[in-house]
Amino acid sequence: MTEPMFERVALIGIGLIGSSISHAARRKGLAKELVGSARTKATVDTALDLGLISKGYDNAAEAVAGADLVILSVPVGACGPITAEIAPHLKPGAIVTDVGSVKAQVVRDMAPYIPKGVHFVPGHPIAGTEQSGPEAGFAELFDGRWTILTPEAHTDGAAVEKLRAFWEALGAKVEVMDPQHHDMVLAITSHLPHLIAFNIVNTAEHLERVTDKEVIKFSAGGFRDFTRIAASDPTMWRDIFLGNKEGVMEMLRRFSRDLEELKAAIESGDGDVLYRRFAEARAIRRGIVAAGQDTAAPDFGRGPSQVAAKREADPKARK
Ligand code: NAP
Secondary structure, eight states: OOOOSEEEEEEEOOSHHHHHHHHHHHHHTOEEEEEEEOSSHHHHHHHHHTTSOSEEESSHHHHHTTOSEEEEOSOGGGHHHHHHHHGGGOOTTOEEEEOOSOOHHHHHHHGGGOOTTOEEOOEEESOOOSOOSTTSOOTTTTTTOEEEEOOOTTSOHHHHHHHHHHHHHTTOEEEEOOHHHHHHHHIIIIIHHHHHHHHHHHHHHTOSSSOHHHHHHTGGGTHHHHHHHHTSOHHHHHHHHHHTHHHHHHHHHHHHHHHHHHHHHHHHTOHHHHHHHHHHHHHHHHHHHHTTSSOOSGGGGOOHHHHHHHHHHOHHHHO
């Protein structure tokens, strides 16, 4: 246990990310008091039942009163309207942050509403799963993962350092960059992979010569890994693509160019090009494992015994 870093932390949005912040903060005693609000009463009630917050509110404006840290963990499209709603109720000296997967648009939407004397430090933890809701969170989500902070040049340095220390105490490693650069990096590392996953799963569904049954039955050939990514929340991902149009379009242009090269190599039977490109891709995967960002275990560690054990532990999976 460490000394609480904040007296009162307000979680606005208590889904996968908001609930994981609560778990990780309580693990280390980082907040004297955790309070929160969500869009629906059902989520607030669940968060109270799970002990994620000690006080729940009907709206964000009431939840932020007296908080010295306010964390918006809502779809990026909701960040602007919520900031407008909470602005008059923010405590002077408070830090306001978010966890949105897009940064330039969130900064554009939120910054104009932040009152003088309140510190706005946008953030994005590069950690997640395809699950959502207050029950999906867990304390280890951020352990060893990166969180990117994108403060503006004039932002109070002490506030940035305090939020950095908070994320480090949650288990993350922290890097600071500008919002536009964040959006370019995430376009290739997260947004484009999700677009490809959504698309390939839909393409499989629209096939005529291969049945849906066959796609499901033989999915371990690679398709299954795309379906995990494609199971992510549609609202969240709609907002991400609307919010990072520039970054995604730039990466799509590059992706299409490289795909054309592979298509041409397959068409003309150029095995050298295919081998070279596949070998380069394999080296990237090895780099990710070497950097501790994924397991080296075959099939992401999903050995037959682990799959059987999970099925045993999860009654829903046994059906
Ligand atoms: P989530 O599990 O779906 O939770 C979203 C939360 O926001 C819920 O508590 C929801 O309340 C609330 N909410 C939704 N719309 C709202 C609105 N219009 N006004 C107020 N509250 C609203 O989502 P999440 O995965 O935690 O994602 C939250 C943010 O984290 C997103 O901006 C996303 O880009 C970012 N992020 C996600 C991941 C990931 O892998 N999931 C990773 C990094 C960052 P109700 O439950 O009552 O509807």
